[in-house]
Amino acid sequence: MLKPLARRAARLVESGLERIGDRDDSEPVLEPYLGYATPEGVVLRGRVLSHLRRSEPDAEQSRWTNLRQMVNLFVTDEVADVPVTGAGVTATSDAEGYVRLIVQGDFAPGWVDVPLAIAGQPPVPFPARIPAPDADYMILSDIDDTMIQTGAHSLARNLWTTFTGSALTRQVHDDALALMTTLVDGGRNPVFYVSSSPWNLHDFLDSLFAREGVPKGPMFLRDLGLTDEGVGASHLTHKGAAIDTLLAVNPDLPAYLMGDSGQQDAIVYRDVIARHPGRIRGVALREPAPGVGADDMAAFAAIEAAGVPCFHAPSFDGALRYWGVE
Template sequence: MIKNFIHGVALRAETIVDSVRGQRDPRRIIEPYIGYATPDNLVVRGRVLAALRRNKPLPTQSAWINFRQMFSLFLTDEVAGVEVSAESVSAVSDEEGYFTLLLDRSTAQGWVDIEVAIVGREGKTLCPVLIASPDAEYAVISDIDDTMLETGAYSLVRNLWTSMTGNATTRQIFPDAVTFMNEMSQDGQNPVYYVSSSPWNLHHFLERIFDRAKLVKGPKFLRDLGISDTQFITGTHGDHKGGSIDAILAANPDLTYVLVGDTGQHDAFVYRDAIERHPGRIRAVVLREPGPGPDAKSLQAMQAIEAAGVTLLHGPNFEGFAHQLRQEELSQAAE
């Protein structure tokens, strides 16, 4: 009862704020997200905002300035009901400003840029799309926090402190993660996708960190933290990751996958369940063990992964894991 009341109040408040800030602002800007390809379509994604919030952080600035800049990323002026188009296909932005365009899949491979326009306005925005190579051996789905990016997500206090008091020049990607993902992608032959419970507001922020660290680029499946008619905070951590994994597997039905995560946010549970839903599609699970490492329940989930016949590699870092996976493949092929 109390949760429903709070949800109702929050939804009405958000509606009022959005109508004042976003809908009444005459400006319209597309924030591009990285799209991906399915057997039939190019999935072009983005968000319509009244303004883009782009900070210019310095490595030496204070934690307070970092906090203010990070907080500003959540003050989005999203605009609903805006028609966008690309290649004669159109869509309308939803209540949080998000849109998805489904274009006919072409014969192109690798990275392509799709020109997206706001109907009735000048200018176009390039939205990148990754089309998996037909020569791919497999695909990789990876978590971000404490898997690629040092966060401390296994501790709520540490997670909040790190996330809100760092900036794009100070946040660190694990060096072993860069090496591991480069080896797994094989110079872009194998597509890489990222799934995280971080909000879409951080898409550009994460892109800057990834680019600075030279981490393999890939479509991101982030989480909508907005308030909908039916949910207070849309989706749960497990539901979001599980649903995203399902969508990515459906996008490449002929590929098997390596799932990469950590033991700090119950990735073992999510990946165990994905193996059960998609028998034969998961070739390996790789888990980083941050902080105190896996708890008893995570260890049970990891045991279930191995019992399903899926290769499991885990440890405090990913050093040597790509080589181990390759050797195991060669061994299995020789049997």
Template sequence: MKEFLHRAALKAETLYDRAFGRTGQGRVIDPYIGYATPDSLIVRGRVLSKVTRANPTESQSVLTNIRQMISLFLTDEVQNVTVRAQGVEAVTDEEGYFRLELPRPETSGWHEVDLDIEGFEDQAMCHALVPRDDARFLVISDIDDTMLETGAYVLWKNLWTSFSGNALTRRVFSDAIALMDTLSEDGRNPVFYVSSSPWNFHHFLEQIFRHARLVRGPKFLRDLGLSENQFITGTHGDHKGAAIDTILAANPDLPAILMGDTGQHDAHVYLDAIKRHPGRIHAVVLREPGRGPDVGTMSVMREIEDTDTPLYHAPTFKGMEPQAGLS
């Protein structure tokens, strides 16, 4: 059945591309925030035939918001394009993604990397984060219902909230902003975000975070695209677990604080991460949205506590820094 659905969806996408003229003739880089490993600076992004950026207003209609959100998915990816930076080249895959591995800068902090496409004059800039030498730990946080009110634990609420709002009206929890400010210690400790939202939302999420003044950090989102070899990526847990593994490997000397919520199996994902990386997880922090954790999640939370990993959970993060001893 999955193979049948894969082929049907791929055929539908091909027919749509033909009908609406998505030819892949343009060349525009959609850059994602990069990150550092012990030896390299990883620069990521996607090449599209065009990129449409909305300039939302708080008063615009729900219909306009929905139309702008749908437009984020109507991308025309360009494969087999050479992207260059600092003498290093990478070729885009079937979904237009690229990954450049550059020499790690000698200085910490935010770095700007100029990108260009072979044969095209237009350039793009990618921002990348190199953790400070005095960092005490890193933070890996979920986004939906942890930082950003979404209602992801109820499908209809998730869809309505995600599509009916815009970058100026979506609500970032004020207690999440305050906790992240405390944990990051004015940039001393790096912050990473892991979400099952698609990469199509990267710029949109950047707009939301910037408007709310939420601590900025590299994001690890999910590829929901179709290709000959792929029918959407793995499960929510598979994606988040793999992203956590990548972040921890990139920062081998830093313990991690894992932040999430009890509405989307984050406790299960974090328990598995604790088992895979003994001694690396400094604490787990969970928001309890909606009705709070169900019986299964509560059981997993007890398992986390049995590993002697500090677990802090409540309906709100307000006042949690001193309670958790995280600051």
């Protein structure tokens, strides 16, 4: 009974967003996401949409303008069955518009751009990160309440912050920026962002990170498309699967995990450590709200019992010292 009601409510929300947003009938376009390297080749990811509307934020604009601009990121029609070609490879967009290609090539470490195109349209550069051969480890980090101030532990606060803010008003945690900057060591160690935020926010988050100096990294976000099972994959399932993928395609790199205690990251990370013994060097978890639940406390203890130092506090200051890497 609850699932049908939830699906109806979600469809009403979708309908409401469409009325607020600005629609148009442009021809399909490619939206590139940040790709990543695997032993089999470079994975390029993106989405075929009916149109893209992105507005440059203004610090003086109203919350209503912010709302319209943010809603426009969600009011898109995905276009299925569109061939996308580049680097000698072709893939077809799926029912949600997503496209994924694996390309071969002799790519230098760092960021590379691979041009992909819809037939009859100019190519679009798809960026991908190639890890340096001298990398010591990788960093896998959550975004909301870990890197940026969101209030994700409170659904009402999270929605208000997300939909009425802009890339100019959203705040990055200074302590998270300092920790991440130290860990990436000038870009030598790659970072990947694993978040339950929807793919619709990819460009917004990438722009926000660039503006605030947050180290750039491929993002693993969540599809919020409506299915018979509900809305997208669950938080725990999505994050755990994304981390499993990253550990598998970077078999020679151990990882540091960054997250927060407001969205069950401790439980996700505890289970990752159990599935991948010896791969995790340290865990850092922000406590965004006063008090920590019993489930999180038990997860902290289980992580430590597995031999992985688990730092948890309202700030990431002191995480490096706790890990013993200063």
